[in-house]
Amino acid sequence: MSAHPSRRHRLPSDASFLEPLAERARRGDVLVTRDPDPRDPDPGDRPVRRSAVLIHVAGTGFENASLVLEERGHALRSQPGQFSLPGGGRDPGDRDDVHTALREAQEETGLDPADVRVLGAFAPIPMPWRIQRVTPVLSWSPSVPPLGVQDPIEVERLVWAPLVGPGSLTDPAHRLRGTLFGQGVGPVFDLPGDAFVWGFTAMIVEKVLTGLGLDPVPPTAPVQEIPHERRR
Structure with missing residues (x-):
């Protein structure tokens, strides 16, 4: 299920544009930081759940690179209709976080681990409100692998978001600052095809972009309230 050990953490020449981010992933650096919130629950004796998400970039340079995202199933209890990275909770049989991310991506998108080069894993991000880390x-492939929704209850559709160019994650026309009930919630990517990315996923995506030397969503970007159908 996991990529062969010899395929991990090696950066092929045609993935050199990923080097700044890949180097940080190899070191296990922190990708997303979060200030403590006094509203965070005290986990007490409850075990912290472990999860992993796959940041999979396909392409051989900025001009053709894209990131895979998935729209969560609309009938799910948790965050239906929101956009996320492939991933999920760790199973008892998972060897490590890389195995979790690849297994979940395969179950959700059909991604064959043999088509993936794992470039590293960042430090776990604490999510105290869910008692979760x-x-x-980070993974890479030279071209877009053949993917498809494996379970329509869990995943509504898959979207490949270009890193640069018209309609991309760095296109000013599709970059916003989000608000929820009037309170700022950080960067938002309102991509073509009604692919509205916000929250935890948008935070990771922005850090991926800045980790590659691309610009963050500016604080002066237009402000938009999160649509009701994307906030459940």
Whole structure:
């Protein structure tokens, strides 16, 4: 299920544009930081759940690179209709966080681990409100692999978001600052095809962009309230 050990953490020449981010992933650096919130629950004796998400970039340069995102199933109890990275909770049989990310991506999108080069895993991101820690795993392929929704209850659709160019994650026309009930919630990517990315996923995506030397969503970007159908 996991990529062969010899395929991990090696950066092929045609993935050199990922080097700044890949180097940080190899070191296990922190990708997303979060200030403590006094509203965070005290976990007490409850075990902290471990999860992993896959940051999979396909392409051989900025001009053709894209990031895979998935729209969560609309009938799910948790965050239906929101956009996320492939991933999920750690199973007892998972060897490590990389295995979790690849297994979940395969179950959700059909991604064959043999088509993936794992470049590293960042430090786990604490999510106290869920008593959870999420590890972002960075992977790469030279071209877009053949993917498809495996379970329409869990995943509504898949979207490949270009890193640069018209309609991309760095296109000013599709970059916003989000608000929820009037309170700022950080960067938002309002991509073509009604692919509205906000919250935890948008935070990771922005850090991926800045980790590659691309610009963050500016504080002066237009402000938009999160649509009702994307906030459940």
